[in-house]
Amino acid sequence: MRAVHVTAFGESPQVLDLPAPVPPTGGVVVDVELTGLCRSDFHAFAGHDDSVQIPYVPGHEFLGRISALGDDVAGWRVGQRVTAPFVCGCGDCRWCAAGQSQVCPHQSQPGFTYDGSWAEQVVVPAADHNLVAVPESLSAASVASLGCRFATAFRALQHRAQVRPGEVVAIFGCGGVGLSAVMLARALGAQVIAVDVAPGALELAAEVGAAREVNSSGLTPEEVAAAVRAAAITLASEPELGPGRDSRVAGTGPQVTLEALGRAETLEAALLSLDPLGRHVQVGLFSEVPRTLIPRVVALELTVLGSHGMAATDYPELLNLLVAGAVDPSVLVTRELELEQVPAALAAMAQGTEPGVAVIRP
Known part of the structure; x- marks a missing residue:
């Protein structure tokens, strides 16, 4: 798969071919349709986040479709349109059981603790706990920032x-x-x-x-x-x-x-x-x-x-607002980039962030 690959903090990443991910037990692989470029991604790239280990693929908010299922995934099928919170809970602890996986002590985060969504594919662990179904009626631009911002x-x-x-x-x-x-x-x-x-x-x-x-x-x-x-x-x-x-x-x-x-x-x-x-x-x-x-x-x-993100269990309430037309996140999107444009856009964030939301189409 094509992906943005960071091999040194603060140094321009490369866009290259990496091995396609394999779904873990309980997890899925998602084909990425659209992913966000967030200020948090820049902080990770600059070395401000101790959870990030070199080398890695950035990106933590995305929309896509399930392309492969791991063993023990019960509630999902290939082809479903999905997103996931940037904080993925383990699905087993008492915090996750209470619907509070945003504070799960065993959490994982795409683009921080494992390879993220600035790629053609990304993994979502504990899929039955972390995946969020996205209505087909919603535009990609309106959903791309739901994983984080x-x-x-x-x-x-x-x-x-x-x-x-x-x-x-x-x-x-x-x-x-x-x-x-x-x-x-x-x-x-x-x-x-x-x-x-x-x-x-x-x-x-x-x-x-x-x-x-x-x-x-x-x-x-x-x-x-x-x-x-x-x-x-x-x-x-x-x-x-x-x-x-x-x-x-x-x-x-x-x-x-x-x-x-x-x-x-x-x-x-x-x-x-x-x-x-x-x-x-x-x-x-x-x-x-x-x-x-x-x-x-x-x-x-x-x-x-x-406030640290939002658990998957709380997403239906937000998605209902989007479906009803009460809010439209797509109006915040001011730039759409290709993967090859990402290294320059990431470096430019050192001088400040352009108004609005930038998204990437792998």
Whole structure:
């Protein structure tokens, strides 16, 4: 199979022919139709993730069809259209049994702990536990980011922060996860403030549901927080923007913040902007341990939540939103690449990420 092959961290990968994968016991091989290019892939490539061992094939969010079944796979057949979470559970532990495989202590991750989806084929282990059936009616572009970015944003807002209609939600960082969060928060009935340093990203955020945008370029965390609080107060005074708005949710800042970058100063700005009793959900991964404003968390009784992907058992709820037309992730896709274009696109991410979502067609 053709695949992107990384043989040294930070050095340009090659696109070459590798042996086709064999389905493991309990697992399947999937022919990849479309796969995502995510900021997490760059961090792995740059050597920021200790779970990644050289050499490897990147890629952790994908859509495809089952091409081969391993022994002991009971619920699937060749030809089915599927995706899978980027965190694959073992299927046997108590966390997986409870439908919480995103925190499985024996988890595996395509593109990190084993060869991923920047290839013509990828393996999904414990298929009966990790595979997600994808309706034929959905476009490939609308499903390609469900393995990571869109599903991660959905669980962070719906299941972790438990966003309620009429609340103000501030999204810090409008890359793939952040833009997904903007769209989903709006679909959940929230009023959304988008925060980013890039005008192009903020323009996209406005197109997919942000009611206010804050350009944080050159601002301190305190200045960003002040701008976000001002925007939240403005939104709270305009009930016509939120059908069914409950005036009791109005306050001095957003009720929910989500950080999608993994930067210490962005986390600080998010916590500084929150309304008393507010909820912060952390999605971005940090390369260094950040300073946390614990005194503020205690004084305002803030809730700080982590969110790490989404288990396969929770995907039907998200897929129902897509089928109903409540959200359309395909509008976030701004670039489609071939495998041969991936090495250059990966290297370019060292200088920043282009607005929108990039996908790869192997």
